[in-house]
Amino acid sequence: MNNKNKKIVLHQVWANKSLLLMILMLFLSAGVYAQGKKLITGTVYDNSGVPLAGATVKESGTKNAVSTDFVGKFVLEVASGSTIEAAFMGFNTKTAQVDANSNAPINFRLDSSVNMLDDIKIVSVGYGTMRKSDLTGAISTVSADNLAKGTISSTEQVLQGKVAGLTLVKDSGDPSYGSSIRLRGGTSLTASNNPLIVVDGIAGVDINIVQPSDVKSIDVLKDASATAIYGSRGANGVIIITTKSGVRGVSVTYNGYSGVGTASNHIDMLSANQWRGYVRENNMKDAIDYGANTNWQKELEQTAISHSHTLSISSGNGDSGFRTSLSYLDNQGVIKSTDLKRLSANLNAYQYILNKAVKFDTGLFASIDKFHPLDYRIFERAFNLNPTIPVRDANGNFTSVGGTLYENPVEIQTNRTADNDRNRLLGYFKSEAKFFNDFKAVVNLSMEYNANKGNTYKPTYAVMEGQTEDGYAQKTYGEYVTSQVETYLNYTKTLGKSNINGMVGYSYFENIYEGFGAQRSGFVTDLFSYNNLGAGYNYRLGDVYSYKGKSNLVSLFARANYSYDSKYMLTATIRKDGSSRFGENNKWGTFPSASAAWKISNEDFMKSTENWLTNLKLRVGYGVTGNQDGIGEYKSLSILGVGRDSYYDPATDSWSLAYSPTQNPNPDLKWETTEQFNIGVDFGLFKGITGSFEWYSKNTKDLLYTYEVPQPPYLVGTMLANVGELSNKGLELTLNAKIMEREKFTWNANLTMAHNIQKIEKLSNPSYKTDVIYSGSLHGLSGMSNQYSQIIAEGYPVGTFWGYEASGLDADGKFILGTEKKDLGNVQPDFSMGLGMDFTYGNFDLGISGYGLFGQKVLNATNMMLYDPNRMAAYNVPDDFVGSGIKSPPTFSSYWIEDASFFRIQSLTVGYVIPLKSKISKLRVYMMGENLAVFTNYSGVDPEVNLSGLDNPGIDRFNNYPRPMTISFGVNFSINN
């Protein structure tokens, strides 16, 4: 290696993450091997015992040095009796004397020099990495150590409460359900508001392809100056996941846990005896007592046993490495028949050639999920049924009483087989080449494959909605394949105090989805279940179908960074996206951004404050991003559909299929555009507090929505068009504190807080007029057909409840309602918060984390329907109804809208590291409790209801799959050699 090369590599550290740093240091030291005198080994830890990778261990006064591997280990040949020193950026250097007579390893425990640490973190910014200190945009980084731990089955959950401005809502305790992720409020009415997920550089993948245990770090790009590099997919933020890879040495890790969960809450309905008492007291002569004592909610539940095992192996030397992991998860739900079984594997490997000028990198992720979808109708029915009805009659048959809403939920749950599979595969192959000293070219080929398989069978004896279908079998299959080619070229140059970096790239993204389904009813026997559809004799139009579609996205992008003297930084990006989904008149969109940062604490005039103000950096950014998720394929075209529309031909007494137009064409269809302005301050205070503060304002225009269009002249009553405008403004605060750091005792805390205000600015433009869109449909609730609880209107946020205000009950038990409909509050939280604390004491550790949402309103439609005097005596009512004095049928009003603010203690973990004789092994055992407590005034089962979407955001409507409370026991075991 010549000197010139060394220099280049040094300045490219940002591009190859810390892995490269380590390899680089190995190289630098390779040439200076002295004649061997004594070989020493050891490990460098931080003061909490976490091994430090990439730390430099040096024989004092010489150039003889080596850097530690990823588990902090080093091997160094030194002169006997010499002094060695261990150094790591962000830590105070320590020294140790080499004892000529001892072969014991020399271990270092370095104390952090606060705040320095934060600066050298490497952060993924999309098509490259940057040092945290050089960032100009709002990016939150969560490293593996800080990710939420425990019996977590999906990767998004590790972010719960960890990132200011990121809310994660899982509105169901069903283990096969994911969460919805929102960054800084939603930007769209129609499109997905989920951020773009990038895994190891592959954009737009399913977050579930990565298992929590494979995550190395997650970078959350929040403001538009950071996300604009992802153009028409960046408006909802970007979450960049970097997975673990092979490091020097050999490491084997096993993590396993086993847990027990129960439903954390119920609605207290009248028990059978309470029901009888009510009937007696109210002299209800005709009431039918069926003689049993049934708790319908409990009949649906089970104690959920879950367990998980993950084994990972990694190995590496300077030039190559690999890591593989295998995990198995069996997560039972607290409602009978629900579960998630997941088998997943991950393999990645890299190889350098040509003196480290070229690197190949490949990764493969695979997972198979098996789960049993639930018929959610059971929940409403469990509240409806009279508690004196037995589950089964004297003959062992399910009892059936009453109409549709009063079917036996145990029967629905039992007489139905639903076996679904989800298969996921992600593979990539990346090549990187460095050349002409300052350039690096990257080619990244990837493919993602997702397939869903559904199987359903309802046996011949099953009675659904009062009627048997003589057996009903269905099979569905759908697959979703995306292929991507991305190439980009990086240029880096240092001229004096100036650092220049440039990047240009091209990306081609193609998605093909296809599938088919078939169903039959009318079976003579139940022997075949869903495995022989041909045995069903009853065939209807629409019983078989298939579909296929395709879209592509072509992009050109570029970024330039300039920094001077680590004080002033500038970044500009631009992306041009062309999508097949866009209408003919708007095929290409351009998404620019610019941002700047000033590291004030590096200025000379700040010398006087450096004792307490250890870091101060001001960032300002503006960018334009897009969202094209809501368009879907073929939405701009004039399309004829076939398959559902038949007509009768009297000549042949038979039916034929008609071809009919399905939508109004819109050749102007395009992405939604979000402009975002962000001001951020990063700070470090005293010895242990770091944090950042952000203010943002984002404005989304050309909102996609299926607007009502006048008929006539339009063919169809609605049309997907870009019309409205929506704004989000907010504040975010992130604080990390090392509250106490002693030899045996440490205490760290982190806090995130965010506040967001959303408003719909416009719903009309010259071509489309909309005063108000009614949403929050109550359709399907008894007596509420065609009724809506919310409006989407200018000046209000999405999910604004609109109706009569109730000022209580009159003497007759009727609601006293206002005369004018008005704004009754909305489902948007005013404030969100995450809090985590970790303690260590010797070998013990304790962690606690929680999160909360505050100020959001929820319509308790469950209570609205249950607090109905007409329900007695035929059905059942909650305990609390009895004293409520309500004598009026269900009426939507403010009476049922509640403040659903809550704070949930999500997890509490106690761990102990068992001392082992073997120095290369580590064994930790822990106990963990999840969902231990919820602090709320909300009267329903759970205050955390779905707040996203337009159909029923913030409406608690019988579909509450209870969230489990879980206690688990786990083991972490690792060998690092």
Place this chain on the structure above:
Amino acid sequence: MKIKITAVLIISMLFTISCTNLDEELFDKVEDTNFGKTPKEVDALVGGAYSSLRGFGDAISNSYPTCEYVFFLNETVSDEATIPTRGTNWYDGGQYQDAQKHTWNADNRMILSAWRYNYAGIAKINSIIYQVDKSSLAADAKAPIYAELKGLRAYYYYNLLDLFGNVPIVTNFEDVGLPSNSTRKQVYDFVEKELLDAIPHLTSNVVYSKLTKNVAYSILARLYLNSEAFISTPRWQDCIDMCQKISGYTLAPDFFANFATENQKSPEIIFAIPYDSKAGTVGNYMSSMSCHYLHKLTLSATGDYPWSANGMCAQPGVYSAFADTDKRKKCMVAGDQINLATGSVIIMDNGEPLTYTEEVNSVADAKENQGVRIGKYEMKAGEMWERDHDFVLIRYAEILMMQAECYVRLGSPDLAKPFVQQVTARAGEEMPATVDLAFIDQELLKEFTFEGKRRTDNIRFGTFFLPWWEKGATEQYRAIFPIPSTVLTTNKNLKQNPGY
């Protein structure tokens, strides 16, 4: 140097992989410009005009002519039916109560359903005409297709003329400009002209469920019958003349053959919307909208009948208007409902027997069992939610009754007798000495109960504006409905009907 070779390789990749084709590739759909070239493809397009008669349900409205909400609207504003609120059920924002009490406003979702039903059909037909225009068919092959399509479109405009009066007339698919109102007279003239122009090209054969000469004559006869109500110009003789052109139909000996599951065999049906659940037809579930949810046990000991929602029933006074000897009285289900499994009266969840009574306490607060139910179309065990019987739009009895009514109105009641005679004889009823308008009105009620025609008859006879049951006198402007409020919002060129 190897590094340079690699570099060159990679740079060249950067610039060669640059596919920028952004055209959409279709697999399971077809763009309208690529379809309608061959006669078979044109058949598949024209078929869509007929399937539009079944209506649709979408996020904005359920627009089914057989029940929700087009049929509901016509029935609940008339004097024959009601959808009372029962406990919590069927309140639905008061939309049925408002209809019943003639206090509806432009926000009523049932009115929107009816508007959209007709305009969706019109827009679809306009698009098919546009497709046929572009097809390679010869001009003489296109003429009968245009006639059929324009005839169907005139049927929709007739409905709009009847329901809304001053509606915009839109005939060109390519014109997406926002239209303004035409006057009721203009719409009336348009319907008449379109049908008269189509007739020479339509078949004179009896072809079930297709728009034939007979169907066009029938719609014109309805137009003339209601001409006084629509445009204040009576045309009774024109109605008679048009009726007399209709040929090829007789009354079905059994009245209920018109409403049987296999009713396409009836010799009486002039125009109908065919249904067959196996062919995927949707929207035909009126029986389930009327019966009590335990009614299934009267049809099947095991309850093998779709669930029912306990909604629409007859207004008090309708059931007793029928003589017990009137065979048509069975179009309503009344009295004790017997559980086939036990042989005794069904007990409802509230412990009371399921006995359909003619009495209904109030449209705002009826008991579960109140109101006699609609049993006109056949109900049988094992049926699925989507029923298979066709929905009758025009049958020969109406042609007879139209002529009878016109003769009475022209002052020749004796000439009316032979027509009425046929209808009453089948019902097993006696003819009165003289046929007067009051008798015709009652006979129309009994012959066409729950066929969606009563509102128009009430208006023509003027009874619509008189107080009945739970409503007071109705102002004249309510003879047509308001243009739905969301339509007015999205099209500023439209003016609301007077009075609203």
